Amino acid sequence: MHQPIVTLSSDFGQADAYVAAMKAAILRYAPHVRLIDVSHQIQQQNVLQGSIILERALDAFAPGTIHLIVVDPGVGTGRKILIVQIRGQIVVCPDNGLITWSWRKWKGGKARGLIWRPRVSSRTFHGRDILAPAAGMLANQTAPEKLAPRIIKPILLDIAPAGKSARSGQIVHIDHFGNAITNLARRNLSRAGISIRVGGQTIGKLKKTYSDVQPGEPLALIGSADLLEIALRDGSAAKKLRLSVGDRVFLD
């Protein structure tokens, strides 16, 4: 039997029962789904970071997958909830910019405004009370247009993969290993002899893998997200080079 996949991401952490409560809600509507956690350690209310996590999830999973992501500082206000069809997959998320990185990468999708509401709902935990049930219904074959008839324009953050001819970009994410991931892609590095510079430090030419430099040395490479990363062999580039999200990265 086909077992649909629902992934979950949030800024809820894993100490409380909040994630389990969302899973219980999904299972009430779709008892047969497979649940996969992507990350619940998105920084609190960090919509940009959530947006990048979501793009990674959409990139990894197969068509038919449903992605639930809740970073929701606007819960209880009039902010909309989106059902987005993109890349053969479906995203359920607050309309606050979480879709940005995927939307820009895959040149848009079909975004709809969720109007379906359950009979009872809290004012503070729509993840459990509205978004998870909606994800469960979608996993159980309810058509997106039943829950969300109107196509709308999603809110987008003012950040994007760098344009084709960009000569600089910025750090968009620091991962668990201290790798600094940028919004620059391979196409930005096609000119011969480009040298990468960040925070006043010259990193040098693009390398292929960590072992192309000595232990403790920084390097620039195209990472597993197909983006330019600043890394450090056997260590944390972010710590050693004092890098932060938002830092400019130059292609000299």
Add this chain to the structure above:
Amino acid sequence: MHQPIVTLSSDFGQADAYVAAMKAAILRYAPHVRLIDVSHQIQQQNVLQGSIILERALDAFAPGTIHLIVVDPGVGTGRKILIVQIRGQIVVCPDNGLITWSWRKWKGGKARGLIWRPRVSSRTFHGRDILAPAAGMLANQTAPEKLAPRIIKPILLDIAPAGKSARSGQIVHIDHFGNAITNLARRNLSRAGISIRVGGQTIGKLKKTYSDVQPGEPLALIGSADLLEIALRDGSAAKKLRLSVGDRVFLD
């Protein structure tokens, strides 16, 4: 096919293989169950916190769910192990007060003392060696009375949801966002004009949701657990107001 759900909670953290060892033990007895982690970040030996996590799990899941929770400072002593039938669900836990919050909320249940023991067991990891196998057997349709024939009175902590006419309560849990959850419920707030006070600070009247105050401002609201919470819009109430578990909360 019906797939029974077994949830797992503990103070084991997620760095060691302890949780996986419990899952392996459950699966030996019940290969078809669905396993859901609730929290493994309960503070070490914090039975009160475990008790609240367990109540949240019982509240979230459907009848038939089995909940295994292990916060067990008394492992290796003569402390009993409970099988509790409550709210149409089953809990397996040490008899050390973990059942308190659920027992008080749902006005009791049927608590039994587990006498079944596997042939071999460690003296230090009953979670893996006794409780998880018992949960597996229950998930595989063994009747509670087979494993635990005698009904007993569970040990209860000296804490409870506040009584109907209580004019004060206390903070029982601080969540990942710094929300301070109390043992006061909506019924305690039915008098007109009640103002909430904690730690010498007046929070004011009950609000509906975070956006009813300005960013950085504290508020009191009925949270997703149906309890009075002290929160802060876009921040941590616990940090800003220096709140801790046990602090008194007054309804003026």
Add this chain to the structure above:
Amino acid sequence: MHQPIVTLSSDFGQADAYVAAMKAAILRYAPHVRLIDVSHQIQQQNVLQGSIILERALDAFAPGTIHLIVVDPGVGTGRKILIVQIRGQIVVCPDNGLITWSWRKWKGGKARGLIWRPRVSSRTFHGRDILAPAAGMLANQTAPEKLAPRIIKPILLDIAPAGKSARSGQIVHIDHFGNAITNLARRNLSRAGISIRVGGQTIGKLKKTYSDVQPGEPLALIGSADLLEIALRDGSAAKKLRLSVGDRVFLD
């Protein structure tokens, strides 16, 4: 239907989408497996710690289980990838010593060098691009010899369970509770009257369980891994006694 189990361990942490990306890769090759996380909090590049986590996973699970473990400082170099048949189970891991603790405990296995490669792969994330797909194929009944025809000698770390007549050993792991786990086993403690000493402090004779000493007191016992552990009742032995991995432990 039989549902094969694939466990996952890594030093990836749980904040990024790396673990989910490995799961997605496994599911493309084996849509019906059960996925169980063992630990993703192995210290970065700590192969010894990974080796001990892997032994715990092999000890816990039933024959037929497949274990994927990725602690891979040599990714992108010429380091080999292993498929190891051991204890009726299969391990997929980099050939960098991760198999050591299991190999020594169960007196070897059958280690093969993976030659199968997918069409496309990153240079920096073989966990997602090579090891997870290989684990998926094995879970979907591909024979190890198809992916890895040649039997090879795995790389082993210079650490092992202490020999039968050893009079001293060392701390190999500190767990979440601050228990210090050693490479000494029950057989090393069969002489009458042995007293345990570590870091200049006499712990005394072997105890059975935590409650054999007073709260706050240290003790030595055979833990749930069947190894000598230095513990502290209701506290952290590692913190109180200032113990670290590598410290010598003496049997006087």
